[in-house]
Amino acid sequence: MQWETVIGLEIHAQLSTKTKIFSAASTAYGAEPNTQACAVDLGLPGVLPVLNQEAVRMAVKFGMAIEAEIADYSVFARKNYFYPDLPKGYQISQMDHPIVGVGHLDIEVEGQTKRIGVTRAHLEEDAGKSLHESFHGSTGVDLNRAGTPLLEIVSEPDMRSAKEAVAYMRKIHELVQYLDISDGNMQEGSFRCDVNISLRPKGQEEYGTRAELKNINSFKFVEKAIYTEVERQKEILEAGGSITQETRLYDADKDETRSMRSKEEANDYRYFPDPDLLPVFISPELRAQVKADLPELPEAKKQRFVTDYKLEAETANNLASSRPLADYFEALVKSSGCAAKICSNWVCVELSGALNKQNLSISQSPIDSDRLAQLLQRIADNTISGKIAKQVFEAMWSSQDSADTIIEAQGLKQITDSGAIEAIIDKIIANNPGQVEQYLSGKDKVFGFFVGQTMKASQGKANPGEVNKILQDKLRL
Amino acid sequence: MTIHTKTLKQLSQDLQAGEYSSQELTQVYLTRIQQHSALNSFISVTETQAIASAKQADALLTAGNASLLTGIPMAHKDIFCTQGVKTSCGSKMLDNFIAPYNATVVDKFNAAGMISLGKLNMDEFAMGSSNETSFYGPAYNPWADNTVPGGSSGGSAAAVAARLIPAATGTDTGGSIRQPAAFCGITGLKPTYGRVSRYGMIAYASSLDQGGPMAQTAEDAALMLQTMAGFDAKDSTSSEQAVPDYSASLNDSLKGLKIGLPKEFFDEGLNNEMAAAIETAVNEYKKMGAEIIEVSMPNLKLATAAYYVIAPAECSANLQRMDGVRFGHRCDNPEDLNDLYIRSRGEGFGPEVKRRILVGTYALSAGYYDAYYIKAQKIRRLITEDFTKALETVDVIMGPVTPTPAFDIGEKTADPIEMYLADIYTIAVNLAGLPAMSVPAGFIDNKPVGLQIIGNYFAEAKLLNVAHQYQQVTNWHQQMPQGFE
Numbered sequence: 001m002q003w004e005t006v007i008g009l010e011i012h013a014q015l016s017t018k019t020k021i022f023s024a025a026s027t028a029y030g031a032e033p034n035t036q037a038c039a040v041d042l043g044l045p046g047v048l049p050v051l052n053q054e055a056v057r058m059a060v061k062f063g064m065a066i067e068a069e070i071a072d073y074s075v076f077a078r079k080n081y082f083y084p085d086l087p088k089g090y091q092i093s094q095m096d097h098p099i100v101g102v103g104h105l106d107i108e109v110e111g112q113t114k115r116i117g118v119t120r121a122h123l124e125e126d127a128g129k130s131l132h133e134s135f136h137g138s139t140g141v142d143l144n145r146a147g148t149p150l151l152e153i154v155s156e157p158d159m160r161s162a163k164e165a166v167a168y169m170r171k172i173h174e175l176v177q178y179l180d181i182s183d184g185n186m187q188e189g190s191f192r193c194d195v196n197i198s199l200r201p202k203g204q205e206e207y208g209t210r211a212e213l214k215n216i217n218s219f220k221f222v223e224k225a226i227y228t229e230v231e232r233q234k235e236i237l238e239a240g241g242s243i244t245q246e247t248r249l250y251d252a253d254k255d256e257t258r259s260m261r262s263k264e265e266a267n268d269y270r271y272f273p274d275p276d277l278l279p280v281f282i283s284p285e286l287r288a289q290v291k292a293d294l295p296e297l298p299e300a301k302k303q304r305f306v307t308d309y310k311l312e313a314e315t316a317n318n319l320a321s322s323r324p325l326a327d328y329f330e331a332l333v334k335s336s337g338c339a340a341k342i343c344s345n346w347v348c349v350e351l352s353g354a355l356n357k358q359n360l361s362i363s364q365s366p367i368d369s370d371r372l373a374q375l376l377q378r379i380a381d382n383t384i385s386g387k388i389a390k391q392v393f394e395a396m397w398s399s400q401d402s403a404d405t406i407i408e409a410q411g412l413k414q415i416t417d418s419g420a421i422e423a424i425i426d427k428i429i430a431n432n433p434g435q436v437e438q439y440l441s442g443k444d445k446v447f448g449f450f451v452g453q454t455m456k457a458s459q460g461k462a463n464p465g466e467v468n469k470i471l472q473d474k475l476r477l
Numbered sequence: 478m479t480i481h482t483k484t485l486k487q488l489s490q491d492l493q494a495g496e497y498s499s500q501e502l503t504q505v506y507l508t509r510i511q512q513h514s515a516l517n518s519f520i521s522v523t524e525t526q527a528i529a530s531a532k533q534a535d536a537l538l539t540a541g542n543a544s545l546l547t548g549i550p551m552a553h554k555d556i557f558c559t560q561g562v563k564t565s566c567g568s569k570m571l572d573n574f575i576a577p578y579n580a581t582v583v584d585k586f587n588a589a590g591m592i593s594l595g596k597l598n599m600d601e602f603a604m605g606s607s608n609e610t611s612f613y614g615p616a617y618n619p620w621a622d623n624t625v626p627g628g629s630s631g632g633s634a635a636a637v638a639a640r641l642i643p644a645a646t647g648t649d650t651g652g653s654i655r656q657p658a659a660f661c662g663i664t665g666l667k668p669t670y671g672r673v674s675r676y677g678m679i680a681y682a683s684s685l686d687q688g689g690p691m692a693q694t695a696e697d698a699a700l701m702l703q704t705m706a707g708f709d710a711k712d713s714t715s716s717e718q719a720v721p722d723y724s725a726s727l728n729d730s731l732k733g734l735k736i737g738l739p740k741e742f743f744d745e746g747l748n749n750e751m752a753a754a755i756e757t758a759v760n761e762y763k764k765m766g767a768e769i770i771e772v773s774m775p776n777l778k779l780a781t782a783a784y785y786v787i788a789p790a791e792c793s794a795n796l797q798r799m800d801g802v803r804f805g806h807r808c809d810n811p812e813d814l815n816d817l818y819i820r821s822r823g824e825g826f827g828p829e830v831k832r833r834i835l836v837g838t839y840a841l842s843a844g845y846y847d848a849y850y851i852k853a854q855k856i857r858r859l860i861t862e863d864f865t866k867a868l869e870t871v872d873v874i875m876g877p878v879t880p881t882p883a884f885d886i887g888e889k890t891a892d893p894i895e896m897y898l899a900d901i902y903t904i905a906v907n908l909a910g911l912p913a914m915s916v917p918a919g920f921i922d923n924k925p926v927g928l929q930i931i932g933n934y935f936a937e938a939k940l941l942n943v944a945h946q947y948q949q950v951t952n953w954h955q956q957m958p959q960g961f962e
Contacts, residue, residue: 039578043798045571045805046558046580046677048712078794080841082818089797139814141802270841272850275684275791277713 001238002202005230006210007165007195008157011172012150013182014126014190015058021125021149022049022092029188033131033142041147043087048276051076055149056280058181059099059123060290062151065179065297066118068103070287076123076277079269084141085128093152095271098122099280105175106299107167116168117156124150145189151181157196157207162226166219169193173219178298178323192217197226198243199233208233209243213250213257225250229257301326309333309340318348324362325352328369336373338380346376350393367396375403388412388460416463421454421470424462428453429474439475447471480505481640482962485549485697488643492538492548499534499548503527503592506550510594510641513961518616518626518636520555521563522595530592537590546700547590553646554633555596556603557583557688558677566679567599567611567629570799570806570825580677581709582646582688589704597645598632601827602796603653603681605629606899609890610829617886618661619958620924624883627657633691634661639961644692644701648678650685651784652878652903655915658691659878659927662917664944664954665691666698669935670910671716673702674709680795682788683714685907694954695916695944699723702937718935726938727945732766734943737871741777742902748881754926755877758918761950762875762943770871774863779856780905781897786840786853787908792830793837799825832893861909864931873943874931877902878915882924902929912937916944917953925953 020027023040040047063070075097078090100121106113128143153172159165173191176182184191198210213229216222228250233243247266248257296304298320305316305326319329325347332343351372355365375392378384384392384407395406407413415421428450429436439446454467480502483491492499507524527550534548558564558576560583565571579587586593598616600608608615608631616632618624619639626635630647634657637645647654649667658665666689673688680686690701703723709715736759743752759769801807801821808820826834840849867874879899889896906913911931918928928947932940948954 042803044558044577044803045564045566045574045679045798046576048676048714050711050713080794080797082797082800084800084802084814087798087803089800090794268843270794270838270843270846272790272794272841272846275682275714276680 003199003234003237004202004204005160005162005226006157006198006200006207007159007161007226009155009159009165009169009196010194011153011155011169012192013153013172013176013184015055015149015151015181016183017052017054017058017149019052020147021052021055021123023147025147027148029185031144033140033144035144037128037143037146041087041143043089049092049274051277051280052149055123056099056282057286057290058149058179059121059151060282060286061179061181061294062121062153062176063100063103064291064294065175066100066103066105068118068121069101070282071097071099071101072282073097074099074122074280074282076274076280077271078274079271081267081269083127083130084139085130085143085146087128087143087146091125091127092274092277093124093271094122097279099282105168105171107164107171109161109163109167114164116158116164119154119156121151121153124152126150151176157198162223162230165195165226166223169219169222174298174321178295180295180323186217189217193222195222195226195229197229197233199230199237209245211243211245211257212247214247214260216250221250221252224252224255225257228255232257295323309344311340311344315344315348319344322362328362328365331369332373332376335370336376336380338373338376342376342379346372350390354393354397366398367393371396371402378403378407382414382416382463383407384412384414385460385464388414391460412461414463415458415461416466418466418470421458421462421466422474424454424457425450425467425470425474428457436475447475450475479962481509482957483643484693485546485643485700486694488549489545489700493543495538499531499538499592500528502548503531503550503594506594506642509639510636513639513641516617516619516635516639516641517614518598518632518639518641519552520565520567520596520598520613520632523562523593526562527592527594534590534592544590546586546704548592550592550594550642551586551644551646552594552597552633552636552642553583553586554599554630554648556599556648556679557646558679559583559593559596562596564596564679565612566603567601567613568825568827568830569612570822571679571804572612572806574804576677578677581674581711582705583677585704585707586646591704594642597630597636600629600631600653601830602679602792603629603648603650603686604792604829604833606652606656606896607884607886607889608632608657609886610827612827615886618883619961620662621883623886624924625660625886627660627883629653629657630665630691631657634658634663634665637661637663637691637693638958640957644690644697646688646701646705647691648686648688649903649907650681650687650788651907652900654689654691655878655903655913655927655929656900658915659929660883660925662925662953662956662958663691663693664695664698664917664948665689665915666702666937666940667906667913668702668706668937669716669912670907671714672912672935672937673705674707674712674715676709676711680791682791683795684791685784685788687907695914695941695948696724696727698914699727699941699945702941706937716935721938723938723941726942729942730766731762731943731946734762734765734767734873735871736762736767736769737772737867737874738769739772739774739777739867739874739876741774742876746880746901747877748921750921751877751879751881751926754919754921755875755928758928758947759875761947765946765950772867772871772874774860774867774905776856776859776863777905780860780908781901783853783856783860784900784904784908785836785897786849787857789833789837790840790850791837793834793841796826796830796834801825829893857908860905864905864909864911868933872932872939876929876931878927878929879903882921882926906931910934912940914940914944916947917956918947918951919953920956925956
């Protein structure tokens with residue numbers, strides 16, 4: 001039988017507010033355990049939550065970016081369950097009245113554009129962390145993360161393959177960073193995802209029973225987990241079995257999913273409106289303000305890059321996919337005054353390649369756009385050739401020096417003095433009579449040999465245009 | 478006149494005039510607390526801190542930098558977090574909990590220069606109407622042997638009635654200020670929901686809880702409320718409405734005051750003598766020129782049922798933080814996480830608290846939520862509408878605080894429902910979020926009777942005015958239990 005995969009994602013994006021969603025404690029990552037948890041985060045008796053309005057703004061911003069309905073009125077609810085890293089015994093979340101309603105996002109897979117529905121997005125607080133290592137058989141609890149604001153983004157079951165799911169996840173990841181509402185750092189758990197998967201016979205309308213894979217924090221694992229889970233379900237269904245509705249865990253080491261709890265064992269969270277918090281009203285003023293602050297979104301930016309800079313669609317897409325990358329590119333164009341095409345080449349090829357090699361993001365680049373601009377200017381004004389520029393780039397990568405300093409120090413300045421080049425060429429012609437003869441007898445290809453020899457003799461510093469011109473003159477004899 | 482029988486107002490005048498020092502005054506009350514420890518009205522007495530604070534107060538008084546309440550002793554219900562001092566909430570669960578911060582209300586009284594003498598007994602987590610659910614044993618009503626002081630602010634009421642302190646804080650979720658005030662013959666005020674910050678006040682039912690003053694007179698209650706009231710950025714449910722001068726309107730004339738008497742308050746459930754006492758009180762108002770109007774609140778009979786869904790539902794969640802992990806009681810040698818939870822909570826909570834957690838958890842469960850919680854919220858809205866409608870035609874609503882005077886210790890502990898029904902006249906007010914007072918209005922068998930005065934939202938000044946005028950023509954509030962004069 002032909003099976004169709006149906007996938008929906010619940011993405012948790014940590015919002016990059018300075019303080020927690022209901023307290024004034026810092027949200028910075030990596031502090032000593034329990035040093036960033038105040039009385040409110042610890043859930044001490046008598047404390048009360050106070051909503052961080054910045055988190056509300058960020059949620060509204062996200063909603064506007066996916067053209068979603070923004071609720072006039074939204075309500076926080078208590079989700080009740082016991083766990084040591086959940087200090088109050090309930091998580092403050094949203095149930096019946098989420099802040100962001102129905103919206104959508106377009107993804108591209110294999111050249112096809114597809115619209116994915118977003119059911120809702122709501123605000124909630126993160127829990128702390130249970131640390132099971134090095135406590136002599138006990139469990140340690142670190143509440144630094146408790147109360148960190150999360151935006152949970154729930155999709156419609158609109159995806160039909162692992163590739164689509166990953167494309168959607170990437171798109172959301174790209175978007176939250178674009179909007180500057182999340183750092184999207186997956187290693188630190190700022191961006192993670194639950195995947196709902198079911199299969200149905202191709203052509204069947206109604207959905208099959210789904211399994212939920214919890215807490216996956218990389219694109220690669222999402223893809224692998226889906227393949228693995230689809231295979232598992234397929235095997236069961238083809239053997240005439242049925243799928244149990246349950247929550248499963250993906251074990252990346254063994255590349256398998258295993259059951260965490262069945263529907264019957266699922267918690268009854270007993271949601272009810274949190275009486276400590278007033279309903280949130282989104283005023284027209286706030287809407288207008290957020291709308292005015294909304295940055296140019298990736299799709300619009302891509303179009304602008306194609307129109308304004310005459311970039312290829314693919315290059316434009318590549319640059320526009322990350323806001324810091326796009327910003328870098330535009331800053332480079334502006335400060336170098338060089339052609340956009342050259343700038344995009346350097347950003348997409350040399351710079352991106354070097355960054356990837358060391359697993360760095362654009363914001364961690366050792367060469368900022370101003371330093372790179374100077375390098376490109378030196379190519380443009382013929383101080384160095386493109387080839388030498390790559391050498392200078394490498395030197396810049398591992399030092400703080402400017403392009404000019406390196407060119408000067410390493411004596412890489414291009415030789416444009418035709419007398420000097422002539423001297424080199426005369427010597428080469430004299431030393432290679434056989435090749436001269438070949439060329440004169442019509443073997444044009446040998447011309448390249450002379451260019452190569454000249455460049456080699458000049459240690460790459462001879463101006464290639466000048467070399468060509470002089471060679472052509474001399475060999476015409 | 479002996480010092481300990483004086484009102485806040487009188488004590489303030491004496492201190493400012495240098496009749497005696499705050500240290501002397503503090504010592505007088507500390508001695509009385511010790512002498513009458515059998516009342517069991519205090520859970521903790523903070524003598525050392527009190528003496529140190531009194532010293533500071535005296536410095537301010539001498540320098541002429543004192544405010545109205547500087548140097549006057551008081552005490553807090555043990556539900557308010559007090560930094561460095563045990564804050565037990567009447568429970569074994571928090572018997573070892575030293576609060577690391579002050580409740581906003583506590584900070585405000587400290588800033589006003591009042592001297593806290595300790596923490597007052599109360600029903601466990603404010604769940605109870607007799608102070609009998611306290612882990613520390615019941616406080617006793619100074620008016621009669623073997624009689625409950627009411628609850629949950631029973632310690633506060635007993636201590637003020639016995640003149641162990643001139644005034645105290647209390648909290649009221651379903652009548653916990655008004656009912657003990659009535660049982661002990663003192664003046665208690667539950668403010669409008671949101672008038673007083675709940676920050677640092679250990680939550681029972683968050684949408685109903687409200688702190689307020691318990692004192693000898695309406696005049697003193699006005700001074701206390703003046704200190705407690707106001708917006709608090711740490712409590713999202715606190716109101717930004719400006720706080721008026723509560724003492725300024727105390728002497729306003731009541732001529733033409735419209736008093737509503739809900740007929741549902743005076744039906745067959747009310748003890749005859751109680752009905753007569755309330756009628757006598759209402760007649761005093763008639764003499765002052767007030768107009769009496771019968772009003773009807775058809776949904777009042779549903780209040781107790783709605784309350785016993787909403788309050789337990791909220792408390793079931795509020796008390797989940799008491800899990801033995803970060804503070805409070807933890808069982809010995811837990812085998813695993815479940816064992817830690819089950820035994821810590823099983824050992825830490827008393828039976829009434831467990832009962833309400835169970836009821837609340839049930840009411841919020843999948844499949845029952847609509848039938849109980851949602852329905853109760855609808856009833857809450859109907860009751861609120863009954864009140865607001867009545868308050869369109871009258872200035873205040875009057876009635877009894879309780880169906881009977883204080884009952885005996887142990888009389889109602891066997892039947893929780895009977896205990897719950899004793900709160901029938903107070904509960905509806907919390908559901909509506911309105912302010913209300915209990916004012917001493919006579920005696921039945923030598924036990925005090927309270928008159929309840931309910932006002933419109935943020936009409937505390939009006940309530941205090943109405944109560945104060947009554948206290949100008951009656952002396953019920955000046956009566957003191959035998960042996961405590």
